[in-house]
Amino acid sequence: MGYRAKLSILSAFAVLLIGIFLFMGLGSNWDYALPRRTVKILAIIITSIAIGFSTLVFQTITNNRILTPNILGLDSLYLLIQTFLVFLFGSTHVTMLNKNVNFAISLCFMMLFALIFYQLLFKRAGKDIYLLLLIGLILGTFFGSLTSFMQVLIDPNEFLIVQDRMFASINNVNTDLLYLSIVGIFLVGLYTLKYAKYLDVLALGREHAVNLGVDFDLVVKRLLIIVAVLVSISTALTGPMTFLGLLVINVAREFFKTYKHSILTAGTILFALIALVGGQLLIEKVFTFSTTLSVVINFIGGIYFIYLLLKENRSW
Amino acid sequence: MVEVKNVSKKYGDKLVVEDVTLKIPKQKITAFIGPNGAGKSTLLSMISRLIKKDEGEIYIDGQEIGKCKSNDLAKKISILKQSNHLNLRLTVRELVSFGRFPYSQGRLTKEDERHVDEAIRYMGLEEIEHQFLDQLSGGQKQRAFIAMVIAQDTDYILLDEPLNNLDMKHSVQIMKMLRKLVDELGKTIVIVLHDINFASVYADYIVAMKNGKMVHVGQTEQVINHSTLKHVYDMDINIQNINNCKICVYFS
Numbered sequence: 001m002g003y004r005a006k007l008s009i010l011s012a013f014a015v016l017l018i019g020i021f022l023f024m025g026l027g028s029n030w031d032y033a034l035p036r037r038t039v040k041i042l043a044i045i046i047t048s049i050a051i052g053f054s055t056l057v058f059q060t061i062t063n064n065r066i067l068t069p070n071i072l073g074l075d076s077l078y079l080l081i082q083t084f085l086v087f088l089f090g091s092t093h094v095t096m097l098n099k100n101v102n103f104a105i106s107l108c109f110m111m112l113f114a115l116i117f118y119q120l121l122f123k124r125a126g127k128d129i130y131l132l133l134l135i136g137l138i139l140g141t142f143f144g145s146l147t148s149f150m151q152v153l154i155d156p157n158e159f160l161i162v163q164d165r166m167f168a169s170i171n172n173v174n175t176d177l178l179y180l181s182i183v184g185i186f187l188v189g190l191y192t193l194k195y196a197k198y199l200d201v202l203a204l205g206r207e208h209a210v211n212l213g214v215d216f217d218l219v220v221k222r223l224l225i226i227v228a229v230l231v232s233i234s235t236a237l238t239g240p241m242t243f244l245g246l247l248v249i250n251v252a253r254e255f256f257k258t259y260k261h262s263i264l265t266a267g268t269i270l271f272a273l274i275a276l277v278g279g280q281l282l283i284e285k286v287f288t289f290s291t292t293l294s295v296v297i298n299f300i301g302g303i304y305f306i307y308l309l310l311k312e313n314r315s316w
Numbered sequence: 317m318v319e320v321k322n323v324s325k326k327y328g329d330k331l332v333v334e335d336v337t338l339k340i341p342k343q344k345i346t347a348f349i350g351p352n353g354a355g356k357s358t359l360l361s362m363i364s365r366l367i368k369k370d371e372g373e374i375y376i377d378g379q380e381i382g383k384c385k386s387n388d389l390a391k392k393i394s395i396l397k398q399s400n401h402l403n404l405r406l407t408v409r410e411l412v413s414f415g416r417f418p419y420s421q422g423r424l425t426k427e428d429e430r431h432v433d434e435a436i437r438y439m440g441l442e443e444i445e446h447q448f449l450d451q452l453s454g455g456q457k458q459r460a461f462i463a464m465v466i467a468q469d470t471d472y473i474l475l476d477e478p479l480n481n482l483d484m485k486h487s488v489q490i491m492k493m494l495r496k497l498v499d500e501l502g503k504t505i506v507i508v509l510h511d512i513n514f515a516s517v518y519a520d521y522i523v524a525m526k527n528g529k530m531v532h533v534g535q536t537e538q539v540i541n542h543s544t545l546k547h548v549y550d551m552d553i554n555i556q557n558i559n560n561c562k563i564c565v566y567f568s
Contacts, residue, residue, distance in 0.1 A: 063403050064403070065403065197421050197422040200414075200422060201414065201417055201422075203403065203404055204402060204404065204414065205401075205402070205403070207366055207395075207397050208400075208414070210364075210365065210366055210386070211364065211366070211390065211394055211395050211396075211468075212390050212414065212415075212417040212418055212468070213385075213386045213387035213388070213389065213390025213391070213417065213418040214386065214387075214417075215386045215387075257405070259404040259405065259406060259410070
């Protein structure tokens with residue numbers, strides 16, 4: 001089966017799921033339900049693109065199949081920024097009330113962090129993936145601890161507001177951000193077009209990429225910023241989803257068995273879409289909201305991750 | 317012509333390449349020889365911009381490499397390092413096609429396909445061109461990587477110990493292939509070799525390095541002699557003339 005056929009099947013399946021999600025049991029109150037469901041679907045689509053593509057790009061620049069951008073502590077940083085803003089200004093300040101302002105601040109900090117991380121680590125320890133992992137992990141934990149420390153100190157009412165931010169989910173989409181995110185994704189897409197052709201070559205590793213005329217440092221830096229923006233968007237919109245990226249990208253790799261990023265990108269995004277819409281359907285219809293999507297995704301993702309570790313162990 | 321002027325490289329406090337000045341002649345095979353840790357690979361990596369030099373200048377056809385666009389350089393000079401582990405599952409043909417990236421930026425034209433075909437034919441890989449690299453033997457894999465460099469179609473080809481882990485037959489095959497590249501296609505090849513007999517038989521020029529310094533340079537006949545090799549390797553090497561080739565007997 002060719003790539004095209006596989007992609008068509010996946011797209012058809014995704015469209016089918018979206019159709020079910022939008023129109024199932026719509027009933028007479030459709031003018032109430034449909035816009036709400038549409039918002040959810042839009043959020044899911046944006047999240048799928050952001051998570052799928054950022055994970056793919058991150059794995060390509062680190063040359064590793066079991067990493068996700070979370071290893072840099074990017075999503076813990078987002079939570080830290082939210083808590084810090086409440087801690088500093090209180091929940092009624094403009095930085096919390098105006099979600100667009102809030103988003104812009106978070107985005108700037110995360111891009112700044114990605115750049116610093118790049119300068120300090122990627123350049124110096126670029127070859128030493130273990131150091132990178134270790135420091136990323138420690139930073140993630142550090143951000144997490146700082147977050148809970150500040151949460152203990154703030155007013156309980158304010159804590160509730162922070163918590164609402166932290167457990168963003170698809171049931172609780174940050175609607176105000178939706179349009180900003182769509183614009184954001186669109187701009188990132190335009191910016192990425194220029195660098196997309198380098199992805200395949202980057203996957204060969206630094207030395208081959210330089211030999212083939214890629215300005216490695218510059219391209220990696222730009223791509224890392226793209227990753228930071230995408231992680232910000234998806235975390236702000238639907239909350240942290242640790243394993244989703246890892247899950248879908250590896251399923252896509254197994255399914256397509258190719259190195260071509262044009263196909264992998266489309267595949268990863270479609271798988272993410274299917275996982276999220278399918279998962280959300282499960283949550284709403286089977287579990288009747290007794291659990292959240294991120295729990296399901298992390299459960300399945302965790303199992304798959306262990307499987308991956310065992311399998312990678314025996315070299316493939 | 318490649319010109320290296322007063323180039324140095326430090327790792328921490330240790331000078332691994334010290335003040336090397338060198339001209340590499342065109343359309344010849346130049347071999348870098350010397351003991352482990354002499355700085356041969358580092359020098360090669362600096363010439364190919366894989367690592368930054370701390371001091372000095374390197375000119376390729378009169379242009380300083382730091383001032384060239386990376387993509388333009390990729391059409392002039394190519395390098396193959398000794399370890400070529402890939403995280404990707406590629407077929408031979410896909411790998412060789414990557415060699416065309418500086419020209420095609422990922423979209424292969426008919427012209428590119430022709431170069432790929434030629435490179436595959438040149439390295440005798442037609443029968444295995446659709447096999448995956450991880451299913452190949454070390455020799456086949458090495459040939460596939462060399463084919464990628466040939467497809468890149470650069471005037472200068474730098475090879476870092478391409479004979480590593482290859483048996484005698486494949487080593488000789490590859491050296492003959494390189495000789496052909498120089499004699500028939502007019503390429504300039506710079507190669508790091510550990511077996512001085514391959515250098516002695518196939519290279520036109522030899523650059524001998526020791527402790528980061530270039531200690532001898534010249535035509536092969538001038539460098540392969542008892543006193544020079546004694547200086548480079550600290551070994552008494554007996555040199556015999558067999559079939560008009562100078563063969564170094566260093567095993568005992």
